[in-house]
């Protein structure tokens with residue numbers, strides 16, 4: 001397993017009481033496994049990603065990650081002044097020849113060979129997400145944490161991004177956890193888990209085909 005969450009408990013202060021965001025959540029994701037997290041607003045999905053990426057430490061339970069973590073954000077979060085290639089080099093060791101070759105290879109892998117020298121405003125929403133995926137892969141992560149990758153995209157472009165995530169999960173054998181409200185592409189994931197009031201259930205996953 002690349003990602004292990006065991007009995008994770010996370011609460012936030014809320015006036016003079018505390019709200020439980022993660023209520024003893026356990027989740028294991030294996031290399032090459034693509035897991036979707038769905039659930040209503042406020043159910044704890046962002047908290048789950050933040051804890052899995054060690055951005056927040058849980059109060060109880062354990063989080064273990066084998067290797068490094070790559071993040072893909074909702075709006076790609078690219079730096080406006082940088083070209084696609086430079087977005088990747090910024091997270092590498094800033095421009096050594098090997099990094100440059102690797103960055104170019106990753107951009108080709110996500111279908112952006114022609115766009116390496118474009119800045120974010122010269123790219124479509126889907127292309128920006130692809131840069132975000134390539135950038136996350138620069139650090140050779142073993143875990144990929146993805147927050148709402150399709151929320152700014154139409155159905156077709158959203159699906160293409162989820163297909164890309166499926167492909168990189170397989171090719172790079174990363175453990176991929178994607179938070180999504182978008183139920184349209186769940187046929188592409190291995191497993192869907194649902195958050196409700198801070199609790200995780202695997203309900204519904206058996207009904208979904210494995211691709």
Ligand SMILES: Nc1ncnc2c1ncn2[C@@H]1O[C@H](COP(=O)(O)OP(=O)(O)OP(=O)(O)O)[C@@H](O)[C@H]1O
Pocket residue numbers: 012013014019020021039040041042043044045046047048195
């Ligand atoms: N910094 C915070 N302080 C206090 N409460 C918080 C904080 N962050 C989240 N919460 C609460 O914790 C619970 C889980 O929030 P979380 O953001 O993880 O949900 P979510 O499923 O990601 O929601 P959404 O789909 O709307 O992004 C909610 O009740 C929320 O109000």
